[in-house]
Amino acid sequence: MKKKIFILILLFCIISVKGRAINKAEDSLNINEAITYDTEFRAVWITTLTGDISPYSSEAAFKGEMNTVFAVMEHFKLNAMIFHIRTHNNALYKSELNPVAGWWKTVNFDKFDPLAWLIDECHKRGYEFHAWMNPYRLGNSHYYGSELPSVNPDNRSENRLSSILNPGLSNVREFLIDTVMEVIENYDVDAINFDDYFYRNLGTNGALTGPSTILDEPDQGTYLANLGDYNPNSAYDKANWRRDQINLFIEGLSLEIKKYNSLNNKHIQLGISPTGIYKNGDGVVTYDSLGNPITTGSKTGGQEHYSSYLFSDSMKWIVEGWLDYILPQSYWATNHPVGSYYEVMGWWDKVVENLDVNLYSGIGVYQANENDRYAWMDDSTELSKQLNYVNSLDNVAGVSFYAYKHLLSAYRSSTSMSSKQLEVIGNTVWLENKLLPEINSMESIHLGEVNNFISKGNTLTWDALEDAKFYIIFRDGDEIDFSDEQIIAVIGSNDSMVTYVDTSKGNYVYGLKVMSYTNSVGEGSLPTILPPDIVYDLSFYVDDNLIASYKTDEVFDLPLIPIKYGYDRVAPFWSLTDFSNISEDTRVDAVYTINQYRVDFFDKHDNLAGTKFVNHGADTTGIELPEEEGFIFKGWDTDLSNIEDDLEVRTLYEIMKYEVKFYGFNDELIKEEIVPYGQNATAPIDIDVSGYEFVGWDKDFGNIFEDLEIRAIYKEIEKEKPSIFSSCVQINYNFIVFTLAFALFMFMRRKR
Numbered sequence: 001m002k003k004k005i006f007i008l009i010l011l012f013c014i015i016s017v018k019g020r021a022i023n024k025a026e027d028s029l030n031i032n033e034a035i036t037y038d039t040e041f042r043a044v045w046i047t048t049l050t051g052d053i054s055p056y057s058s059e060a061a062f063k064g065e066m067n068t069v070f071a072v073m074e075h076f077k078l079n080a081m082i083f084h085i086r087t088h089n090n091a092l093y094k095s096e097l098n099p100v101a102g103w104w105k106t107v108n109f110d111k112f113d114p115l116a117w118l119i120d121e122c123h124k125r126g127y128e129f130h131a132w133m134n135p136y137r138l139g140n141s142h143y144y145g146s147e148l149p150s151v152n153p154d155n156r157s158e159n160r161l162s163s164i165l166n167p168g169l170s171n172v173r174e175f176l177i178d179t180v181m182e183v184i185e186n187y188d189v190d191a192i193n194f195d196d197y198f199y200r201n202l203g204t205n206g207a208l209t210g211p212s213t214i215l216d217e218p219d220q221g222t223y224l225a226n227l228g229d230y231n232p233n234s235a236y237d238k239a240n241w242r243r244d245q246i247n248l249f250i251e252g253l254s255l256e257i258k259k260y261n262s263l264n265n266k267h268i269q270l271g272i273s274p275t276g277i278y279k280n281g282d283g284v285v286t287y288d289s290l291g292n293p294i295t296t297g298s299k300t301g302g303q304e305h306y307s308s309y310l311f312s313d314s315m316k317w318i319v320e321g322w323l324d325y326i327l328p329q330s331y332w333a334t335n336h337p338v339g340s341y342y343e344v345m346g347w348w349d350k351v352v353e354n355l356d357v358n359l360y361s362g363i364g365v366y367q368a369n370e371n372d373r374y375a376w377m378d379d380s381t382e383l384s385k386q387l388n389y390v391n392s393l394d395n396v397a398g399v400s401f402y403a404y405k406h407l408l409s410a411y412r413s414s415t416s417m418s419s420k421q422l423e424v425i426g427n428t429v430w431l432e433n434k435l436l437p438e439i440n441s442m443e444s445i446h447l448g449e450v451n452n453f454i455s456k457g458n459t460l461t462w463d464a465l466e467d468a469k470f471y472i473i474f475r476d477g478d479e480i481d482f483s484d485e486q487i488i489a490v491i492g493s494n495d496s497m498v499t500y501v502d503t504s505k506g507n508y509v510y511g512l513k514v515m516s517y518t519n520s521v522g523e524g525s526l527p528t529i530l531p532p533d534i535v536y537d538l539s540f541y542v543d544d545n546l547i548a549s550y551k552t553d554e555v556f557d558l559p560l561i562p563i564k565y566g567y568d569r570v571a572p573f574w575s576l577t578d579f580s581n582i583s584e585d586t587r588v589d590a591v592y593t594i595n596q597y598r599v600d601f602f603d604k605h606d607n608l609a610g611t612k613f614v615n616h617g618a619d620t621t622g623i624e625l626p627e628e629e630g631f632i633f634k635g636w637d638t639d640l641s642n643i644e645d646d647l648e649v650r651t652l653y654e655i656m657k658y659e660v661k662f663y664g665f666n667d668e669l670i671k672e673e674i675v676p677y678g679q680n681a682t683a684p685i686d687i688d689v690s691g692y693e694f695v696g697w698d699k700d701f702g703n704i705f706e707d708l709e710i711r712a713i714y715k716e717i718e719k720e721k722p723s724i725f726s727s728c729v730q731i732n733y734n735f736i737v738f739t740l741a742f743a744l745f746m747f748m749r750r751k752r
Helices: 059-075 114-124 170-186 220-225 235-264 314-319 341-351 365-369 382-392 404-411 417-429 724-751
Strands: 041-046 080-086 128-133 191-194 269-272 285-287 293-295 358-363 396-401 454-456 459-463 470-476 487-491 497-501 509-515 521-525 528-530 537-542 545-551 586-591 596-602 608-615 631-636 647-655 657-663 669-676 692-697 708-716
Touching: 041 128, 041 358, 041 404, 059 114, 059 404, 080 114, 114 128, 128 170, 170 191, 170 235, 220 235, 235 269, 235 314, 285 341, 293 314, 293 341, 341 358, 341 382, 341 396, 358 382, 365 382, 365 404, 365 417, 382 396, 382 417, 396 404, 404 417, 459 509, 470 497, 487 497
Parallel strands: 041 080, 041 396, 080 128, 128 191, 191 269, 358 396, 454 528, 537 586, 596 647, 657 708
Antiparallel strands: 285 293, 454 459, 459 497, 470 487, 470 509, 509 521, 537 545, 596 608, 631 647, 657 669, 692 708
């Protein structure tokens, strides 16, 4: 039962002078007496890989979608985000070692870094940011949005085993440690999180016996080249060797992170989320003289990550102190016959009993929407049962949900089974926010009071405290005892002076505690109380329509200005954005800039002849053009009224045409033809006249530039005089014809 400490607060009100200090509240009891808080890790896995969020398209779209994520997290009272930043040897961040992920290939990190912004926004809300990375898994052109850097091992086939980087190679381990450290050194992450992708099925599904074993898998050459004391012909030895390869990586990374933390006063955690079952056994856990667990495994019958094809000795990782937290994917239903949630998490709870590691439970809400998932499918209280069971265990400090898209569906009132499960959580089970649990693997740091803590109405300000991770705000109507029930917010800030505005209206008293980077809660602070400032109204208008109103004592985000068609090339802005010196009720108007479009005019030769700039919806006219010989200007090819976009406008010309008439003999018109400018006319064909010879035309009709009348030129053919011989022949010919005709006449007459 929580111990409450009551504080007597004496407030001396001085009303007459604005800004005059009222005495700091006096505490009659020790406000820093130790209080045990009911802490709980409440997280969600978020990944672009399975469609939790969209591929990056723009800064505005990304911020809009992630602000929805924050709204969902606030609804379900979460306090940590596990965000996928490396899925397949790629990077959803700025990296010199890995190609940018395909979903983020359009990001210009020099202008906007989505990951840096996201981490900062998490911290403002008091959320931890855990960078989720898959170390070994390889990608392809779908997952790579840029070229592979030359240092990336995927450039060389000898570093690959099917779809993973070869865990048995020292250069691979070194590269992966460098990859993680690149993130840690460049981004303000609170933790690194791996899930269950270590060794993969390389052909025999991890078989240690039978006709084909892991000795037949493609890493055999690596095994033989790095045998050490292992038996080259023993599959069991090779299984141990594989576990050692993963151990070398985890230990090396752990040491590197611890070294970085020590040198830089950091407290970055390393956490791993293996599959839920370590080994199948009898479920019994005992302890050696050092308190380390001795066990055959959980009372289960599912895939075990100690062997199978994963070869991950997760219990060794936590016994050796290499991890700060372990978050097994305990996704099964409570009544699952071979992997009951009770058996899985009950076993893990006993394993960590004496270990300096935080234990969390992965909750598989997605299973409620799938077949053959037992109680997940037909019991709407299944999730409640699992959370209640977690709360009953001594060593399980919280949960993480897989995955975000199911929380989003529930937030949007979906009727899916997962949404029905989660609806109970959001509305009835998790009624209060919880502080993050202390990090068991790190020495607790308890910070002191903040300086210059002032309460003015519902606005709190104080000086930032060095090494503060988050600030915990307490509120009550009467007195502050710094109990769980009085916590109203957890926030972070990078500002030298921190400001918090309580949006709830009322006469409250406030308190403040600081959380360090070990998630340890420090001393309590009570404020100096000042009378509130005079409050004025701020009214925001868009085209004379009131869209929002605030008071000057409120903290608010500027309302979004709707995009207006025709005014969308220059972002609209508010006529006032600095509200620090408001001295009267103030109207703030959205200022729009009308779009201006460029209209380029091109001449007949497609050369730019001129440009005009025209406001949205306005009309324009063409430009003056020089005359084009042989052509008639007919106008422009585009309507120049109601301009609504940039335009390229081109001339419309009609070629000039000329009438060509051909006259023949005796000035008779024998052909008419219309000929385009500069082209040739075609002369008529039938122009011969008996007794005359055609000599030519009186004009050239090639390359016509005007109307023409063209006349044929003839000359008379001279007749030749007959010779004496030809005259004689003609006379004799005529005589013979006459004689024959007369003879025929006489013959016919006799016949009668």
